[in-house]
Amino acid sequence: xxxxxxxxxxxxxxxxxxxxxxxxxxxxxxxxxxxxxxxxxxxxxxxxxxxxxxxxxxxxxxxxxxxxxxxxxxxxxxxxxxxxxxxxxxxxxxxxxxxxxxxxxxxxxxxxxxxxxxxxxxxxxxxxxxxxxxxxxxxxxxxxxxxxxxxxxxxxxxxxxxxxxxxxxxxxxxxxxxxxxxxx
Numbered sequence: 001x002x003x004x005x006x007x008x009x010x011x012x013x014x015x016x017x018x019x020x021x022x023x024x025x026x027x028x029x030x031x032x033x034x035x036x037x038x039x040x041x042x043x044x045x046x047x048x049x050x051x052x053x054x055x056x057x058x059x060x061x062x063x064x065x066x067x068x069x070x071x072x073x074x075x076x077x078x079x080x081x082x083x084x085x086x087x088x089x090x091x092x093x094x095x096x097x098x099x100x101x102x103x104x105x106x107x108x109x110x111x112x113x114x115x116x117x118x119x120x121x122x123x124x125x126x127x128x129x130x131x132x133x134x135x136x137x138x139x140x141x142x143x144x145x146x147x148x149x150x151x152x153x154x155x156x157x158x159x160x161x162x163x164x165x166x167x168x169x170x171x172x173x174x175x176x177x178x179x180x181x182x183x184x
Contacts, residue, residue, distance in 0.1 A: 030125060
């Protein structure tokens, strides 16, 4: 077993350093652990979710229900990954608490900012993992790869391009970079 080497083992963030990911429009991709096809199959260019895929689908829909500041857009559960477009609405003044939390005493708080894309995705992945592990009786098992991919969609053209990508993903499954035959 090799020792930890910060130069070799450090994962660099792909996130924009000056963007807080608390509001905006985002395209996200989350991959299954080891690109395992856990969530169903594509047959005749149509995605057919299994029970685990239904969990992913249902929990994504719950995202909007439990977070009034999130609006879901196009999304698709694929055999070994998940794509989605979502809107995180700006924090608006209201009575009661907001999503933004009071600053902590440490310069680098643990975990993502409440209400941010990172918090939303972390909570989504966590509950899906728990539910799937309960179903397959594998407590502590891994369902997702570490982290997720995201793109901040800053223009209508970017948004429409990603919507089309999501909608046509099952039809392009055989050529998809996440297809087991193409994953290294």
